[in-house]
Amino acid sequence: MFTPQGPTLRELAVQGLSSIEHGYDLLAPKFDHTPFRTPDAILDAVGRALAPMGPFTAGLDLCCGTGAGMEVLRDLCRESVTGVDISTGMLTVGRERLGTEADGSPSPEGLRDDGPPPVAPTPGGRSPSVAPAQGGTLPSAASVRGAGAPSVLRVRGDGAPSVAWVRGDARTLPFGSAFDLVVSFGAFGHFLPRELPGVFAGVHAVLRPGGRFAFPIMAPPRPSSPWYWALLGFDTVMRVRNAVRRPTFVMYYRAFRLGDVERELARAGFRTELHALPEFGRRRDGSPRARMVVATREDTSVRTRR
Numbered sequence: 001m002f003t004p005q006g007p008t009l010r011e012l013a014v015q016g017l018s019s020i021e022h023g024y025d026l027l028a029p030k031f032d033h034t035p036f037r038t039p040d041a042i043l044d045a046v047g048r049a050l051a052p053m054g055p056f057t058a059g060l061d062l063c064c065g066t067g068a069g070m071e072v073l074r075d076l077c078r079e080s081v082t083g084v085d086i087s088t089g090m091l092t093v094g095r096e097r098l099g100t101e102a103d104g105s106p107s108p109e110g111l112r113d114d115g116p117p118p119v120a121p122t123p124g125g126r127s128p129s130v131a132p133a134q135g136g137t138l139p140s141a142a143s144v145r146g147a148g149a150p151s152v153l154r155v156r157g158d159g160a161p162s163v164a165w166v167r168g169d170a171r172t173l174p175f176g177s178a179f180d181l182v183v184s185f186g187a188f189g190h191f192l193p194r195e196l197p198g199v200f201a202g203v204h205a206v207l208r209p210g211g212r213f214a215f216p217i218m219a220p221p222r223p224s225s226p227w228y229w230a231l232l233g234f235d236t237v238m239r240v241r242n243a244v245r246r247p248t249f250v251m252y253y254r255a256f257r258l259g260d261v262e263r264e265l266a267r268a269g270f271r272t273e274l275h276a277l278p279e280f281g282r283r284r285d286g287s288p289r290a291r292m293v294v295a296t297r298e299d300t301s302v303r304t305r306r
Contacts, residue, residue, distance in 0.1 A: 020190060020250065021086050028066065028089030038068055038185040042216050042290070045277045046183070047072040049292050050214055056181040059161075060084065060206065063170050063187030067094030073183060074161055082164045084173065091165045098163060171195060173202040180211040188215075188256045196261070200268035200295075209299035213270065217258055218290050219283060261293065270295035 050056075050072075057080070059073035064083030073081040085091050168174045170187070182203050191199055203213050221227040242248040265272045272295045276288035283289055 020247075024065075024085075024087035025089035028087060028093045037066070038216075040068075041279065042277075043068055043072050043185065045279045045290070046185075046214065046216050046292055047075055049275050049277060050076055050181070050183075050212075050294075053212065053294070054181075058082070058179045059181040059183065060175070060179045062173075062182055062184040062203065063190070064094060064165075065090045065185075065187075067098050069183050069185045070094065070098060070163065073181070074163070077161045077181065080162045080164065082166060082175075082179070084166045084168045084170065084175075086167065086169050088167055091167060095165055171198050171202065173206050175206040177206060177208050179206055180208050182207060182211070182213045184213075184215045189253050190250050192250060193260065196264050197267060200264055200270070203295075204268045204270060204297055207297040209297055211297050213265075213295040213297070214292055216277065216290055216292050217256070217261070218280075219287060220257075258291075258293075265293075265295045268295075269297065271298050272296075 054076055056077045059077040059081050061067070061069040061073055061081070061083040064070055064085045065087070067083055070081055070083050083091070083094060085094075166174065171191075188196070188199075200213075207213065223229075238250075242250070262272050272293060275292040275294060276282075277290040277292055278288075280288070280290040
């Protein structure tokens with residue numbers, strides 16, 4: 001799609017007629033060559049905006065796909081980085097892209113196991129134990145509750161954070177309160193508005209007190225823009241598709257509105273701040289073209305002591 005390395009229109013049609021999980025399994029080998037991947041400019045801008053808020057210890061990339069956001073987290077987190085996604089195919093490509101290997105052997109980029117080798121997966125697919133990172137800890141085995149497929153952990157020999165991949169559903173995250181940073185890039189169009197409260201509540205639950213949930217959000221195009229009509233047409237096609245075919249493939253670009261997002265984050269217990277991403281400039285009315293939403297899980301114990 002749009003590049004010789006991308007999927008053909010026929011491949012996209014087959015994907016779009018599948019479920020979200022199976023569709024992304026099919027698309028995974030070519031996903032990084034599609035416009036659906038978050039552009040590097042957005043990833044870099046979010047990384048720069050988050051850096052002064054750190055340092056962070058353990059990061060989670062929600063709906064990590066092939067791991068573009070994992071690279072942002074590796075620059076921000078000192079001990080561990082975890083990616084969670086529902087698509088086994090996307091996770092497999094992500095492992096390969098970041099140099100991690102599934103057989104426990106060191107990769108060409110110098111990734112290696114540290115500590116005991118991974119234990120064989122349980123029948124449910126989740127390895128019951130995870131090797132610790134150098135100089136720190138990962139989410140404990142007790143805090144990871146039954147993800148659907150094996151997570152693969154590797155620890156770099158150069159002091160970089162350890163990396164884990166977990167197959168799981170963002171609506172029922174398989175973790176305890178293990179992270180101080182959660183990011184997500186381009187995934188929220190896959191959730192219906194009625195599902196967002198549960199997603200945000202789940203993120204709140206896996207964050208430690210004081211932890212942050214950050215993601216970019218672009219200003220909606222105006223009706224005078226061709227992009228407005230392109231997105232409207234895409235959403236209309238997907239709604240018609242979902243009305244006549246099962247399983248559904250939820251992918252709506254116009255349903256994630258900033259006002260609704262702020263309201264649902266507050267209901268989930270977050271304190272929310274908006275940070276303009278200056279790299280993308282401003283619209284004619286002076287408003288930012290792109291913002292980073294930073295939702296903080298407040299430390300209620302500190303507030304109580306006061």
